[in-house]
Amino acid sequence: MFSIGEMARRTGVKVPTIRFYEQKGLLPEPERTAGNQRRYSKAALGRLGFIRHARDLGLPLPDIAALISLEGAKGDALDRAHDIARIQRDAVRRRIARLQSLERELSRIATACDGRHDHVCAVLDAFSEHDRCLSDHYAAEPSRDWINYTP
Amino acid sequence: MFSIGEMARRTGVKVPTIRFYEQKGLLPEPERTAGNQRRYSKAALGRLGFIRHARDLGLPLPDIAALISLEGAKGDALDRAHDIARIQRDAVRRRIARLQSLERELSRIATACDGRHDHVCAVLDAFSEHDRCLSDHYAAEPSRDWINYTP
DNA sequence: CCTTGAACCTCTAGCGACTAGAGATCCTAA
């Protein structure tokens, strides 16, 4: 049996976050001591590790809850787990592509006029003017369209 | 003079978000019609475009406010703008590196046992067991250490 | 057995960056 602090130490999940997960239904309510303190089983430790790992992989809590509900599932139900992984992987790929174009543009801005500021430099303009962008980072996130941006 | 809806249409920033930016001091309070509706100048449109672009680059609002305060600055003050760009670029680079290792792991999970679920498949285990990870994605984000994770 | 102090408890509120809704008012074109 582990105290909540022991769980935190072993998984790297902070104590308030563990209680938060319990409140959100991701962790089952643990046993309590006579003095009302939480005592966790090894299974609970494993599940917290699962949550931690999935969170690190970028999964939102509802998706993690969905995965947990698949515990012990067989057959077609497991397709859901694969789906979640695939969807997350594709989302990550899109984020990578988008960040790479942002990185190019930030590099451009960071090196604009190379630190010589005897006259007005382009760094602020570089932030505001998308026309000068080397890349198409707006197009990368479909929910945001700059089509009508005409300053 | 532009209405708030026109500003939204031209920049892609949603109407409530424009009001939110005003409330946060990123946009100056615009003129109003007799009926209390906002009317924006071209300068305000430009600034909103600036904010939009900087947000897309991942800058937090306080950093954007700092950049705005540099408007018209000369000399050393502009170093601050370069600093912000460099810091953001480096942050983006770290995020890319981290996401790439996550992508590898999600791919591994997504393709675990290849859709044949006649028996218990490894996808859930793959989510929970970091031992099997191909990459070191925990180490990528220094604030989270898995050193003591022993399930 | 008693004390001390670290760890635990519940509860509320706050973060960032919006987003959604209610209910009221305004503007514009037919």
Place this chain on the structure above:
DNA sequence: TTAGGATCTCTAGTCGCTAGAGGTTCAAGG
């Protein structure tokens, strides 16, 4: 003049935590 889309203010909700207040419990040392 009227209809209906756009706008107004205000509050509350989202996500995934995090921090703090104020109180209780546990475990080790004396």
